[in-house]
Amino acid sequence: MSAIQFLRRAFMVSVVFSLVFTLSNCREDEPAPTGLGQLDISPSEIIVNSNALINAHVHVAPGVQVKEDEINGKMLTVYKVSANGQETQVGTLADDGDLYYNGDEIKGDNIFSGKIYVSESNPGEIELIAKGEILNSKGEAENAESAKSKITVYADINGADMKALFDVQNDMVNQLNTYLGGNQNNAPNAVTQLLQWVQNQRRNPIAAMGTKPTRSRIGHYGKRQHLY
Structure with missing residues (x-):
């Protein structure tokens, strides 16, 4: 093997090791997924002053672990956000497999479900948002929330x-x-x-x-x- 061939091979080996080292560091530095994902609701239209039943689901992203409460287990809280930005708690979501009470089909699949009753006295738009705590890569609890979902509120016909x-x-x-x-x-x-x-x-x-x-x-x- 000539000196030139030896240097070329040594150079290629060093490049490969550099790439492997860089990729391994990138994987270690990748942050854990944050946020709770999208809040899906049905229906998204209600009548004023009606205590409307809303079926709500949050598909928590893979890799996101919701903190488990000692009493209630894993649970998310749903808030109604009025036009003025005021938040009012209206219900909870659980991943407990209780289809009758929460509308949750499978326990532990990271889909949190709940049946929420919402009432609004003024026509217009309101929003719902789910909040909770998730565990970061160090196992520490962090506050997290879902994307907001809109509900259109219509005036009642007399x-x-x-x-x-x-x-x-x-x-x-x-x-x-x-x-x-x-x-x-x-x-x-x-x-x-x-x-x-x-x-x-x-x-x-x-x-x-x-x-x-x-x-x-x-x-x-x-x-x-x-x-x-």
Whole structure:
């Protein structure tokens, strides 16, 4: 073996050792996963002043270990975040396999589940967030939280509006039956006529209801009108 070949081989060996050493150090310096991941909720829409049941789950990332409490075991706490940023505790999530109480299917799979009841008095948006303690690479407890999930809060429809809606639906059913004339084969034309009828209600509700002048119906802006 020539001196040049020997130097080349020695150089390659040193490069390989350097790479191995560098990669091993990188693995040691990699930080443990932090955070609790995404908070999944269903449903994500509720009505004001309704004590709505929310099914919540946090899929804690592999490698993240939630600290175990001596009394409650591994548990996360869920908070409601109002529009002004105020946090209110609304429930807990557990990884205990209790499908009936918590909605958790498998114990110890790092999926924390819970059934949360949420109520909000104002329309708009609120958020839910899960918080807890996880163990870092040294086994020390650290505070951690999930990503926030939004809930849209809608105003409730009052009784008068609900009745008006039902009346409009009944009018549409009656009108469709009229267009069908007892023959289901008329369905394509009947649907086309019904759509035209609905459009006429918006453009000229009085003329459209001229055949039944004493019938109540919904006029412009959703207000009930009576024709005489």
